[in-house]
Amino acid sequence: MSEGRQPSDNTGASQGWAVLGTLLAGICVWGGVGWLVDLWLGTTFVKAIGVIVGAAASIYYVTVRFGK
Amino acid sequence: MSAIILASECPPDDPGFCSPTVNEFFPPALTEFTLLGVHFEITRITVIMWVATAAVMAFFVLSVRRPEMVPQKLQWMGEAAYSFVRDGIAREVIGREGLRFAPYLAAVFFFILANNVMGIVPFAQISPNAKIALPAMLAGLTYLLFNWVGIRSQGVGPYFKGISFPPGVPKPMYVLITPIEIASTLIFRPLTLAIRLFANMFAGHLLLVIFALGTVYLLQVGNFSVIFAPVSFVMAIVMTFFELLVQILQAYVFTVLTATYLAGALEEAH
Numbered sequence: 375m376s377e378g379r380q381p382s383d384n385t386g387a388s389q390g391w392a393v394l395g396t397l398l399a400g401i402c403v404w405g406g407v408g409w410l411v412d413l414w415l416g417t418t419f420v421k422a423i424g425v426i427v428g429a430a431a432s433i434y435y436v437t438v439r440f441g442k
Numbered sequence: 443m444s445a446i447i448l449a450s451e452c453p454p455d456d457p458g459f460c461s462p463t464v465n466e467f468f469p470p471a472l473t474e475f476t477l478l479g480v481h482f483e484i485t486r487i488t489v490i491m492w493v494a495t496a497a498v499m500a501f502f503v504l505s506v507r508r509p510e511m512v513p514q515k516l517q518w519m520g521e522a523a524y525s526f527v528r529d530g531i532a533r534e535v536i537g538r539e540g541l542r543f544a545p546y547l548a549a550v551f552f553f554i555l556a557n558n559v560m561g562i563v564p565f566a567q568i569s570p571n572a573k574i575a576l577p578a579m580l581a582g583l584t585y586l587l588f589n590w591v592g593i594r595s596q597g598v599g600p601y602f603k604g605i606s607f608p609p610g611v612p613k614p615m616y617v618l619i620t621p622i623e624i625a626s627t628l629i630f631r632p633l634t635l636a637i638r639l640f641a642n643m644f645a646g647h648l649l650l651v652i653f654a655l656g657t658v659y660l661l662q663v664g665n666f667s668v669i670f671a672p673v674s675f676v677m678a679i680v681m682t683f684f685e686l687l688v689q690i691l692q693a694y695v696f697t698v699l700t701a702t703y704l705a706g707a708l709e710e711a712h
Contacts, residue, residue, distance in 0.1 A: 403625045435611065
């Protein structure tokens, strides 16, 4: 994705979808890692931590990328 | 409207409303054959896709068959349609380099548009994009194209480095961000592209079927509820126009996102 160098890449729709994709990916990837850790250790709480960490990381990244 | 609605699963002695089921999307095969060990079923939805594709091809072929300096009406429409995608999407989103992708983007846009609009064309009234196979194939094409363009214009290493390590993030954060970016670019992009189109067409079809069947049911129910039949009928009409809007919008969104991904694949080059 671009950094807004192009004149009209900043159309609301494509940015919105990019944000959504990033949030989804964050939650799924780190939630998935937590789920695997849970399987491995026989615990249940790591997936919740994973989801929260993933959500936080992706929100952070969205603010870095789009919060200009 | 109800003439082409497929049989629902209600028992014949059930007086209640028979809601449409997912069987709407699995009509009986008109013909089937096996080719190289793969089983093919030609259903009415397949035929609708052929008709939509043939219509787009006929429109563009006819519009440029006898080009003139002062365009006739059909030629003018064809040119306006193509330049909408070329100037409005390819040039606007990607920039000057986008012009060489204009044919692909125009083909994608008008193929999806024609197939979507089949959802409200009388006697067809279901979009081939309401089955996941077609959106998945289109999203797969876009996925292959933007990755290939990225690798070609930047080289394998820089392209995947650009995806994995986006600029503007402090180094320690890459531990968290890199897996997210890789997943969002290489997994969630094609997934959301396909599902967005599929789900919109799927839900739109069910919405129209609900109100059409509701009208018929309320007319036949034989009690006070019959006064609500016109409401359901009006809703079916209103929702048909609403669906037209959704169909155009989804074709546009798919094309714009394809262009955005292409722009991203080209961009990090400089």
